Amino acid sequence: MKIAIMLFDGVTALDAIGPYEVFAATMKCEVKFVAKKKGLIKLDSSMGYLHADYDFSEVDSADILVVPGCSPPNYKTPMNDQVTLNWIRQIHKTTKWTTSVCNGSLILSAADILNGTIATCHWGSFDLLRSLGTIPTDERVVRQGKIVTAAGVSSGIDMALHIVAWEFGEDISKGVQLILEYDPQPPFDAGSPKKAPALLVEQIRGMLQEFDKR
């Protein structure tokens, strides 16, 4: 299968690399990192880069499109760039699965791909997603027809394992999980707003809202 992972300046590395690693481990997927302009892509932390090996003109179809997210407000540039949105629309016409990780669903929404549907994104971006006409839900992986949206950052790993199971069968997905030794044992159980201390949730929500105003 042909996978296109869209990159843009200010992307969150793990949003892209989580699904990449799952699809790569199947040894049945050709993954391409694609951006408006190929070359180095600055990470949202400003402490490193990913690399787009292809520009939009070189990739006009994909079986799976992955649109990763970013720290606020880095989504604003792709959300307001017609070249990017048109490329997403073009690829979406050709896909079996169109997917997003984290607030990548804001970008899918800006491309008119999520209008009126139920989708997820990073918990800190629910209001923004709703303002774009998409109905947010706090499930970790949301499948609506061929569109699959995932929650914040790390959830792209879970999403990609689901898609691998749907496409290649449960055994291949379990095999990938085993290769990646994805047997999560975080030291705490604070990975969602429902589970984290309420004060911490509000602190981080406030911080992300401040970032969005930049």
Added chain:
Amino acid sequence: MKIAIMLFDGVTALDAIGPYEVFAATMKCEVKFVAKKKGLIKLDSSMGYLHADYDFSEVDSADILVVPGCSPPNYKTPMNDQVTLNWIRQIHKTTKWTTSVCNGSLILSAADILNGTIATCHWGSFDLLRSLGTIPTDERVVRQGKIVTAAGVSSGIDMALHIVAWEFGEDISKGVQLILEYDPQPPFDAGSPKKAPALLVEQIRGMLQEFDKR
């Protein structure tokens, strides 16, 4: 804190990007991707690149060193390269924490940093780790003094969350977990050899052993 993540051709992207994303999300760490030669670093899948912004000569100390792993047999080049091993030894002298992800512990072992200690690595590399004089254990994150080794690929996320808790306190670690929405929900429970179907474990073990012979 200053974090140095060592890269080398054939690295597994998630081994490096998992810890990177955790440390970056603290907003208290300066992360540098470092390699023998700076520039693009080919991934083990041959389907993309990470980027080393610094070469060894530019980084002579770190509070935390992260040595990621790779698909077999890509560890052989760094394990047999004295410039790489000497750089690791030099940085190790300066660290508060020296860490590895996946079979990065083979490289630490080759640098004489794990001799006779208990450590972990990808479950498929236990025999190789033992042959280097290190005692393998199947815990996901193993702390021995200032040396912390993590199991396969995705375990670097858990490891880094532990280190963040030890260094900055539990609240910061929980906050990072929440920012990364690390509330894992894999579709299956097959992420370790104890949990995956026995036949699958043996198939993948065989495949990895074949890769090692390349």
